[in-house]
Amino acid sequence: MATRVVRIPYQAAARTLLRDTVLTAVDDLVRSRGWTATTMSDVAEAAGVSRQTLYNEFGSRSSLVEAYIAREIEALVAHVTTAVRASPDDAHRALRTAFTLFLKLASDEPVVQIIVADAAEGELHRLLTGLGQALASERIAHLIPEVWPQVGVADARLVADTLVRLAISHALVPSGDPSVVARGVGRMLAPFVDELLGPKP
């Protein structure tokens, strides 16, 4: 058979498929009943796999939720990334739309919603302001010099960290319309962004 050549990529694909199916199942369950009320058996059944497979793949319940949050953040940042790449010529616009999108998506995220609604879910809270913040910040810090190469790594880190902190802050403690907030943040950072982009033309 041709198993020899196909084997390795197939395995990788199967593994990705498995993880994806499971994490989607987790998403469904978390959105409907929250994380604390979701058991490993629930996830296994919803994903159509055995409970043992979950443990083989993710190791533990807490590792599973970490993987879930990581995927959600990645997806969220992916949306932002495309929005930013869409207008590399207009940095102000990119900043504004990206931040708006971030706030909008974040407010729709079950992770955020659950934390806001039931502040008692301390575990998720820690993970969001810890793992989530670190992840998102790192991704955006990589994105910025990619779209605008003239921006230094340190400056990119600074901006990314600040944007993510502000986004999470507004997600947890809203203050009016997201687009208004984004416009404000955009206005504040616009002059600095200009300085970074245009090295005195």
Add this chain to the structure above:
Amino acid sequence: MATRVVRIPYQAAARTLLRDTVLTAVDDLVRSRGWTATTMSDVAEAAGVSRQTLYNEFGSRSSLVEAYIAREIEALVAHVTTAVRASPDDAHRALRTAFTLFLKLASDEPVVQIIVADAAEGELHRLLTGLGQALASERIAHLIPEVWPQVGVADARLVADTLVRLAISHALVPSGDPSVVARGVGRMLAPFVDELLGPKP
């Protein structure tokens, strides 16, 4: 006697003294054993008043802790205020030192420390990111146009809100040396601040 003239200001002064003594006692107790482990009897004893006086003055336990947090925030903002007023000519410096001071004081605040150490104190957490944030933001929004009258109210609100959100974010989830963080925030906002202050001279 001269009681007629003195009476009213004395009463006000006595009331202020009472509140101040009690809130200082609360501070001691919160620093040593945390809020949940502090009873009204403890506060009364530490302040040298009767338990009933506490209820006459503050109404309830939760109102007492709100008053405490309000006073702490006020004190913190007062320090920042003097720092800002000290250098109205150099806005960049004012911004940097004020933010540094804010972070430093915040990290020393028992309120913040307790929340960071024991994330389970959900009540204080809500109060800090709710009442505390609103209070501090409002004070700073008033301070800015006072020192730099050319800054509009809306812009002052925007900057104040953002600074407070960043400060609380860094207090809860630190990222290295406060002075470095302040320098970064200062650099980011510097161009915007310049635009606000100097209407194209």
Add this chain to the structure above:
DNA sequence: GCTTTACATGCGGGATCCTTTTGTCAACTA
């Protein structure tokens, strides 16, 4: 105006018990 005493109410901490869930292992199967 503050203190003291007294008191009803209620919240929170322990102890106990039982249920469920977690995490692991070995045997089974396509």
Add this chain to the structure above:
DNA sequence: TAGTTGACAAAAGGATCCCGCATGTAAAGC
């Protein structure tokens, strides 16, 4: 080999009860 099944010890999570202490209020006293 990768996944399923069934079984299992250990641990986590409620539910319940009890008790004590803290809260909040009201009276009387200085």
